[in-house]
Amino acid sequence: MPQNVSEGIILKSVNWKENSRIVTFFLEKCGRLSIVDRGGRSIKSKRGRLQTFCRMEVNYFKSDKTGTGYLTEVDPIESFLLERDGSLGRLTFASAAVEILYDLLPEDEPQKSLYHLTMQFLKLIDLAHKLSLYPLFLAYLMKLLSQLGYRPNFAGCVGCGKDLQIKNKENGNNGLAFSAERGGLVCSTCQIAGEYYIRLQSERQKIVYALQTASLAEAASFSIKYKEAENILELLTNFLRYQTGTKKLKSLIFLEKLKKTKF
Numbered sequence: 001m002p003q004n005v006s007e008g009i010i011l012k013s014v015n016w017k018e019n020s021r022i023v024t025f026f027l028e029k030c031g032r033l034s035i036v037d038r039g040g041r042s043i044k045s046k047r048g049r050l051q052t053f054c055r056m057e058v059n060y061f062k063s064d065k066t067g068t069g070y071l072t073e074v075d076p077i078e079s080f081l082l083e084r085d086g087s088l089g090r091l092t093f094a095s096a097a098v099e100i101l102y103d104l105l106p107e108d109e110p111q112k113s114l115y116h117l118t119m120q121f122l123k124l125i126d127l128a129h130k131l132s133l134y135p136l137f138l139a140y141l142m143k144l145l146s147q148l149g150y151r152p153n154f155a156g157c158v159g160c161g162k163d164l165q166i167k168n169k170e171n172g173n174n175g176l177a178f179s180a181e182r183g184g185l186v187c188s189t190c191q192i193a194g195e196y197y198i199r200l201q202s203e204r205q206k207i208v209y210a211l212q213t214a215s216l217a218e219a220a221s222f223s224i225k226y227k228e229a230e231n232i233l234e235l236l237t238n239f240l241r242y243q244t245g246t247k248k249l250k251s252l253i254f255l256e257k258l259k260k261t262k263f
């Protein structure tokens with residue numbers, strides 16, 4: 001049975017029969033992978049401690065017959081404490097990221113650049129100024145979605161491709177129309193009666209587009225108002241709900257809660 005090593009973080013751990021549990025990791029080498037931790041809940045377990053929000057070296061072997069992975073050893077590399085200035089925001093945003101990854105990552109499919117982006121996000125959310133946490137999270141969320149094939153269009157109309165960045169007079173004071181179902185902004189010509197739109201003020205559209213195109217480090221220097229951040233999060237939550245269709249995502253409940261949290 002071949003031994004495998006990869007660094008990774010824990011996405012979820014659920015108790016399993018007897019003293020065991022099933023740990024789902026986001027591994028650098030193979031993406032989302034659920035591994036059996038045999039006897040891991042027993043005090044006699046000799047391997048290193050499993051820690052959440054911690055980059056770890058994960059050692060496991062895979063059964064040739066069943067393809068099931070079994071955890072053999074873990075070693076911490078870098079811990080993200082998420083407790084700077086006593087703000088619960090850091091932990092909440094990091095937890096939301098982990099929930100979304102658990103829901104959306106395909107099993108056993110390498111996502112190297114998303115893995116590195118996630119590590120960079122955790123590092124920044126651990127240390128950045130608390131006013132930067134929200135823009136950081138929004139920028140990360142858009143990048144995560146886009147790497148998994150869900151890319152909301154905030155630059156132009158999803159119907160005709162018209163650039164809505166420069167001119168948006170046509171929408172008057174109502175702002176631009178965002179269709180979660182069609183995955184982006186819709187100009188007045190392409191709007192359909194009866195279709196549901198979330199309104200996005202043109203100033204906010206500029207912010208969301210800037211967040212979408214900025215690097216995470218750049219996003220960490222953005223300053224946005226709480227109301228703006230909330231509005232953008234609502235757009236993205238609706239977008240995610242439509243685009244993932246019938247999948248019941250627990251992370252959506254988490255994002256709803258996040259909207260109601262004051263930091």
Ligand SMILES: [Zn+2]
Nearest residue numbers: 157160187190
């Ligand atoms: Zn159009």
